[in-house]
Amino acid sequence: MVASQGTGRSKDVTTARGRIPAEPGIWVFILLDMSIFAEMFGIYAWYRAVDHDLFRSSQNAVNPLYGLIYTLLLLTSSWCVVMAVSAARQRLIELSSKLVLWGFALGAAFAAIKIVEYCAKFSAGITPLTNNFFMFYFVMTLVHLLHASVGLGVLVYMRRQVSHLAQSTVGTDGRRMRMIEVAAVYWHMVDLLWIVLFALFYLRG
């Protein structure tokens, strides 16, 4: 079955198995972006295998409590965004808008605490040039922080789309919902990447 929603070219892609969330194009972005992270994870694993003792001893200087807080913040934020999409589908505009705002606030808290953690490292004399572990630690978490910062902008955009849903016409309604889902998919990618970074840098095994 092929169903369409919205106007003209802006069709939702549906198949017998179900609808592709958001639109196919965002998945091109998500999969390519995650493949670059996967490449970095692979390089990290290689370096860690070569110099296991250095990586293990350096990891002791990373406070796992930070990692736990970040994970809770991002998971809760993602939950808020999921619920916001669900509320938007039911046209509970006010609830959806509030949930996106909570998602944003938790994401912003993540970014703020990350900066505090960086400052604590710098004041302790630890920089990306200290050794290979901290090179990966700073670069990979910074790249993730940049993704999260873009994600905060995306959530602002998402909230605007949610608030405009109330005034949507039949023609624009489908497109707004699609872009709300695009924003949510991006934010979940930020969350998913964090889970791997948490395991790599904060969990001691």
Next chain:
Amino acid sequence: MKPNESSRFDSQLERLGAWSGIAWVVVCGGGFGVTGLLPVQAASSRPAELAAQLSEIKYQILIGMMLVLIGGLTFLITWSITMAYQVRKYANPSPLAFYGMVAVGLTGAIIGMLCAVIGSAMAFRVDTLAPDTTQLLYDLIWFLFLIPWPPFMLWQLLAGFAILSDQNTGVMFPRWLGYFSLWASALEVFSALSVFFYDGPFSYNGLVTFWVPGASFFIWVLVFAVVQIRAWKTVKDGLPQVTAAQPALEAHDDAGLVLIPESAGI
């Protein structure tokens, strides 16, 4: 010249311009291959050893850099102007986005030219230069290639948001190409790391810093040019004389709606 002849000439230029994107990838990428400079030596290499290696491939470098000059300068100019023109014509009529993309395309061509000129000068004098001066010129080639990344990011962002804008009819540029452009723009940031590390994945010969943004830019141009060429028949048969954005705007009851962040300026 009659109007229809002018239009036909313009169409031919559009087609040639799109093909010049493929030509840029082949000639400029091939030129770097011919130089023998790939894979790039580590920034931590000893100057004397590096100079000796470069001396052995002196004529390779000179011929390869000539190709980089042809590809990097000529074809990047023709392709960047064509893609900006077509994005304006078929995706989004914003003049600011158009001029932004043309300006960055020209900047890219100048950067390609500087890479080739400095590479040629380095090879030309490699036998008489002090090794640390040779290394400095070698650094300059790769720093020119990598660290002027912000305008390239702007270029890909402008193209991406223009394609994702609601005014794009999709007659030439599919929406996935917009997301693909945004992805390519995100990777440009990695180049910034190359000034901080002398070896490893984040130095200027590193997998993350050199190959990811370098290859993604070439792939972006290639994919973009292939889309332009493949869509040509549809465009030619469909709406060659009309600015596509206008009917699209009229079709929507809320013509002012743009489903992209307004900070994009489109």
